[in-house]
Structures are given as structure tokens and as C-alpha cells.
Amino acid sequence: MKQSMILLHGLFGGLSNWEGVIQHFGSRYDIHIPSLPIYDQHNQDNLEYLVRFLEQYIEQHKLEKPVLIGNSLGGHVAILFTHRHPDKVSRLVLTGSSGLHENNIMGNYPKRGNYEYIRERVAYTFYDPAIATDALVDEVLQITRNRIKCLRIVQTAKSAQRNYVASILPEIPTPTLLIWGEEDRVSPPDVAHEFQQLLPDVQLVMLSACGHAPMMERPEQFNRILEEFLGK
Template identity: 55%
Template sequence: MKQNIILLHGLFGSLSNWKHVINNFSDAFNIHAPEIPIYDDHRENILDFLVNDLKQYIESRNLQNLVLVGNSLGGHIAILYASRYPEKVIKLVLTGSSGLYENYSIGSFPRRHDYSYIQHQVANTFYDSKCATKELVDEVFEILSDNKKCFKIIKTAKITQRSYTTDILPGIDLPVLLIWGIEDRITPKSVAEEFKLLLPNATLVYLSECGHAPMMEKPDEFNKALNEFLNT
């Protein structure tokens, strides 16, 4: 029976962020890449809402033997889900995960209608600014031009920055792989080292010349590390 891999994108992410992972692992694994409903209305704490949404996604498909792979906000969701439902998860992969510290200069986006400013902010996600393609910048610019979506982004970012996972990490004793860009400016390498210190069974892999989204910027190296972890 194939294992189920669930890919969880970040705050400004989308399913396309995982295209290299999906293409590489879809033959050997059941790949799931749900859209995280950041912009949906709800009355709960946003993180509780997103974890519950993931729970419903998993239950509706009767998924077992889960490998959760989360980037940035997606990693935060994966941590919370694995802590609350450990019987469902067999392995956890975090890359640029929130939950300890994020260097988000989001504020209220006073220049959110300034395309060049947004372009700079997106480029700051990566080590190589060429990764900030026009398509990617256009996508973020469109989100921030929408008042409701912009408000949801800012609110979610502020809540995740205050929602520390320090207390629950020592209780997550399943195998964890940390794949981190050495040049990550949003969750710097000190964050990865703290995750490794707090998680009982974690392995840390650094990718050089790589920023906050290793699966996009260094897909071959990311997939190699992930493949070794999945097959051990």
C-alpha cells in the first residue's frame, strides 16, 4: 500500500510550489496537495481553523500512514496536526517552517499597490532573485490588491508569529526531517537549529545558496533529501 504524502504550502504559497515534488514522487506515493483556506471566513483562531480543515480533508478521504510536508505556514499546520493526532502521522518534513520565529516585514503593507516593492519582497524569499518570476510576483500582487485577502494575510501572519510551538515540539517523537536553506532570511538557520534541538528525533539538512522555499529554489537537492528520508 502506498504511503500518503500531504504537501502544505505557505502563507503566499500555492499548489504550484510543489510541482517538482509532485512530479518526482507521484509514482511511488499517493500525493495530496490541498489548498489551504487562508481566505475563508471563520470564528476560530486561524491556526485551529486550518488544522481542523486539514483534519476534515484527511478524514473525508480516510487517509492513514501520513507523511506531512510543510513549508512556512504549512509547516506550522503540520506541527500542530502531528501533535494533536500522532496516531495518523508516521513522518514529518519541515522546510522554512513557522512556529518558532519568522522575520516577516509584513506590517500593514503600506506599499502593497507598488509593484516594484512587491517584486522586491517576493525576491527576498529566495537566495536567487531570478526565482521571483513575473508569474509569481503577479500572483502575490493580485492577492495584496484584494482588500479582504490582504487583511487575512496580515492577520494570519501576526497570529502565527505569536503562536509558538516550543512547548509541544518535545512531545513529537516521530521521525522529522528539516530541510533548510542556509540563506533563508525569513526563518534563518538558527530557527532550524532550534527545531532540531527541541524535536526528539530530527535530522537537519542544509541547502546552500537557498532561501525560504527550498522545494522551489533547489528542487533536485530537496527531492534527494526527501527521498532518502522516505526510504529509511
């Protein structure tokens, strides 16, 4: 039976963010990429709602000790889940994770429908602005054109900023890998080093000329580092 791997996207992320990981590991792992229900209407704290969603997802799919890999907001969700259920996670991988400090790339309220603004903000995510393809910009643009989705994004970002994980990180025994871009302007390198100081069983790898989404911007390096970590 293949080991399960769960890939958790960020606030503006999507399933396509993980194409490189899927191509590299898909034949050997049972890969799951749940779409986080960021836009659902509910009465809970937004981040709490996402953690509960992950709990239900793992239970419904009967996944035993998956590898959890989270980018940005997805990393934050993975941290909270692993802290609550350390016995249900085999390895934890964080890349550009929120939870300690992050810069909100869209500001307090996104400029809805402003193409150039959205393009500039998406490009800000990467070291190489060429990674912000027309398709990627259009994907984010469509989200920001929806008033309800915009509101949910702002609410979720604020929920993540309120949920400071420094106090719980020392309580996570799970082997953890941090893959971080040296040019990450959303969750800067200092954040990665703080994660490294607070987690008990942790390895940090910094990637040069790389921004907030290493699995997209440096897929070959990302997969090689992840491969080594999972093989230990």
C-alpha cells in the same frame, strides 16, 4: 496501495510551489496538495482554523498515516496537527517552518498593488532573486490587490507569531526531517537549529545558496534528501 503524502504551502504559497516534488514522487505516492483556506471568513483563531481544516481533509479523504510536508506556514500547521495526532502521521518534513521565529516579509500591512514592492518582497524569499518570476510576482500581486485577502493574510501571520511551538516540540515522537536554506531570511538558520534541539527524533539538512523555499530553489537536492529520509 500507495502511501499518502500531503504538501502544505505557505502564506503566499500555492500548488505550483510543489511541482518538483510532484514530478519526482507522483508515480509512487498518493500526493495531496490542499489549498489552505487562508481567506475564509470565520470566528476562530486563524491557525486553529487551518489545523481543523487539515483534520477534516484527512478524515474526508480517509488518508492513513500520511507523510506531512510543510513549508513556512504549512510547516506550522503540520506541527500542530502532528502534536495532536502523532498516531496519524508517519513522517513529518519541515522546510522554512514558522512556529519559533519568522520575519514577516510583507510588514504589518502589505502595500497593495505596488508592483515593485511586491517584486522585491517576493525576491527576498529566495537566495536567487531570479526565482521570483513575473508569474510568481503577479500571483502574489493579485492577492494583495484584494483588501479582504490582505486582511486575512495579516491576521494569519499574527496568529502564527502568537502560536509559539517550543513547548510542544519535545512531545512530538514522529520521525522528522528539517530541510533548510542557509540563506533563509524569513526563518533564519538559527531557527532550524532550535527545531533540531527541541524535536526528539530529527534530522537537519542545510542547503547552501538557498532561501526560504528549498523545494523550489533546490528541487533536485530537496527530492534526493527527502527520498533518503523516506527510505529509512
